[in-house]
Every structure is written in structure tokens, then in C-alpha cells.
Amino acid sequence: MPAAISYSETIVPRENLDFGLDASIPKYWYRGDAYKSRYVDAVQLSFPDGERYFITCVRAFRDQITDPELQVAVRDFTRQEGQHGMAHTRYNQLLEAQGLPVEALLDQIKALIARRMRIYSPQFNLALTAAAEHFTAMLAEAFFAKVSTTEGMNPRMRAMLAWHAIEEMEHKSVAFDVMRKIAKVGYWKRVAAMVVFTKDILGISYSITNRMLKADGYSGPERLWLHIKNLLWIHGPRKGVFGSLTPKLLAYFKPGFHPNDQPVIHNYRSWVDTYERTGSPALACDALLAAAHR
Template identity: 45%
Template sequence: MNAYLQHQVDPVVRKNLDFKLDQIPRFWFGGDPFRTRMFDALSLTFPVGERYFIQSVRALRDRITDNELQQKVTDFIQQEAQHGLTHDRMNNEMKKQGMPVDDFVKFMDDRFSYLIKNRSKQYNIAMTAAAEHLTALMAETFYSKKETLIDVHPYVRALFAWHAIEEMEHRDVAFDVMQEVGEVSERLRKFALTFITIQMFGFTFYRANVMLKHDGFNRLERAKFAIQGLPWFFGQKGTLSAMSSSYKDWFKADFHPSQHPVIRQYQTWIDALAETDDPIAAGEAFWQAAL
């Protein structure tokens, strides 16, 4: 781990952050239903997904002998728990809008419970480490350029900024647990990222489509949304396409998450939160400081 300390930041547990999610409009991404529901669909995953990550790491905790890693695991668990609680609040707002949140959550909960009970600890920690790599890259990608989220409501932008900051702080924890005590083969490690990527984006698109149906859009309207909206995410110049090089680094034999620098304006968010004690103000400063 010491070889990568220049790009590591310590996880910090932050509680009771208020993002005023009950005040955001229905289509908070500049009035765009498709982009809004794609991000909403991603948010739906977090509470159940974070619990799965916690369980996967906790299952190997008794093998860890390094005190520093033990502390990082403690902080990781607490950060992920806070993410779950906060995204639960966002998901409750979707539920008020008539979205089938309970059905989505039950499906995901059943799926993750099955994995914990029926898959090996090696499989689950590999999936967790891969998912953490993917979400950290997404955090970097969405906030590295100011124009990317320019149309997003400031409260939601602040929520995802906070989540992005903490993903970067603990991006290496599950990976280090996997490498130190997980006994995960290179084949499984590499497979995990490919599989989790297909799963994450496939289910995100599916849930977004279902939510748009509940918004009252017919099949043709939803098809037009997808044709027009997906290139923003995955097109040749798409937002997520921009992270392809960093994404592929995972498949190198000597890869470690902390080989990637932390986002340039990380300290801006830290300082703004310390000065204002307001996560919305910190999120705005963080976004404003992007290129």
C-alpha cells in the first residue's frame, strides 16, 4: 500500500448532512426526464448496494492483521452506511412521485442476499472492489468538467458531490482487503469489473425506462428519449466514454486504485465544508472549481 500513498486520502465519516431533497423538482436535470431518471435509477441501487459492500468487506475482516487497514475498513463501513441512509431519502422522494421503489429495492435486496449466502467470500469481495473502482471513476468523470452537470439542480449536484468525495476517499479499501486477505484470482478480479459494469448499467437503463413509463411517457416517447439521451452517457464523446482509459487500467496485473490521482478540486470541497458546515455550499464550490 505504501507505494501509492501520494494518491491516497483518508476516509472521513460525515453524518447528518442535509441536502434538502424534498425541495428538488421532479426532473431535476435541466428538465430532462431521461437524464434525471438515469441518475435516479442509479441512486436506487445505492442503499442496498452499499449494504452488500459492507457485508462483503466485513466477511473478511477477521483475517486482517494490519491496523491501518482495519481502521480504514471501519471508516469505509461508516461512510457506506451514511450513503445508504442519504440515498434512502432520495429514493423516498421518488416514491412520493409514484415510482415503484419498493419493487426495485426488493428485487435488488433478494439478489444481493442470494450472493452473500450462495457465492464465496472471494466472489463478493471481487465484485465489491470492482464496483468501488467503477463508482470512483464515475465520480471523477462527472465532476472533472463543469459543463457536465451544469443543468443539474444544485441540491442534487451537492448530494452526488459528497458521495463522489467519499468514493475517492475509500476507493482502495475493498481492493486492499481483496489483495491482502481475499485470495482472489486474477481471472476473477478481471471478470468482476466486466460483469459489474454490464449489470450496473443494464439495470440502470431498465429501471429508468420503467420510471419514465410511470411518469406517463409512452413506448415511442421512451424510445426517443433513449436514442437521444444514451449518447450523452455512452457515445463517442459521451461522459462515461471519457473514463475508458482509466477503466481499462483495472485489467493491468499491477493495478491499484490509488495509481489514479484524486480529483483536482478535492481540497476545495473539504475546505468549503469546514468553512460553511453546509454540504450544499461545499458541493457548489466543488462544482464551480471544475475545469
């Protein structure tokens, strides 16, 4: 029986990227659609606090790591996640300027993280981090493997999300390796963490989207209709942002699963090569989309 193929990429921290995010970004920057814009806004709102949580969970085991290669991977993972947090903090400041109750929304996210840290062991929090990293790496495929998903996005927002997606694919296995090799987390704890994380991300994304739309002036019945109308956009089995990823999500439940079992998206190298040549995340995003499936 042939050996399984392992897919891994070099983790490259790219720092101080300028996406040109300012007040000229449209309020509804995703196809002019209030729901789609606010749904992605809701998901990304959690990134700064989420990235700090991930770093904390991995660092809890850093002193036990003796493998030099894994030490370097953890260092570069931390640097990438730190940059993601700073970029999304800047965007969250723009959301606050639009009149959204950003601090109150962040309190909801911080309360969830604080609860995790209070009631779960360091091993289970690390397992939650590994689950989240698998999920965010999948989102790279959901949004950037094909052109149609990001059509109508503001180009500056799209460039920021593309950069984040590329780096999530690069460090997709770091938390998992620390969890498995250092924290010695077993199969049942690993899959239980994925169930908990999936429940949390679905619940909080809907809740915060709803609160954002309420702040935008949408009534209760209007918000309910928007949620219903967009169910297939999110959960549709073939074209839904999350629904189309069900096979990759279920792969996590295989006993011998490793993140490197799954390759990065086919157009990953187009982004990396263009960024290395130009230093421009905007041009790199254009190259990524030019190589995407039609």
C-alpha cells in the same frame, strides 16, 4: 525506473449532513430533462442496498485483518457507506411520493444482490465490491471534474451527489486492499468480477430507467426514442458520462493495477477545505464547481 506514484486521501466519515431534500425538488431535476433525471435516479436508487452489500462483503473478512491501518480504513469505509445509504434512502422516499413504484424497483435490485450472495463465493462478492468501488470513484470524475456535466442540476441534488463522490474517492482502495491482501483474490477473478459488475450496472440502470419512465406515463415508443437519443450522453467516447471514462475502466485490467494509481479529481481539495471550514455541503459543492474545468 522511478517508483510509481501512489495517490491516497484520508477517509473522513461525515455524518448527518442536511441537503434540504424535500418535496420541492423538481420531478425532473436535471436540466428539466426526464431521461437524464430518471437515469441518475435509477443509478442512485440502488445505493442503499448496494452500500449494505458492500459493507457485508468487506466485513466477511474483517476478523482476518491484523494490519491496524487497514482495520481503521475498513471501519471508516463502513461509516461512510452507511451514511450514503441513509441519505439516498431519504431521496428514494421522495421518489415514492412522486408515484414511482420504488419498492418494486428495489425488489429487482435486492434479487440481483441475493443471487450474487447465493451463487458466488465470499471472495468473488468481495471482488465485485472492489469493482463497484472503482466504478463509483470514476463517476466522481465523470460528474465533477468539469462544470458542464452538472450544469442545470438542482443545487440540492448536486450537493448530495458531490458529497457522495468525494467520499467514494477517499475510500476507493479499501475493498481492493482487503480483496488482495486478505482474501488473496488473483488477477483473473478480479477482472472477471469487473466484467460481471459492468454488465450488471449497465443492464439494471437501463431497466430501472425504463420502468421509471413508464410509471411517469411515457409510452413504449417514447421510451425507446429517449433511450436512443441519450446513447451519446451516456456512452459517447469523448463527452459521454460513462464513455469518457473508458481509459480509467480499462486501467483496472492491468495486472499490477491499484486504485491509488489514479489521483482524485483536481478540485477534490476545494470541496474538502470548504467543508472543513464551513460544515456546509452546499458551499463545499459550490467550491468544487468553481475549481472545475470549464
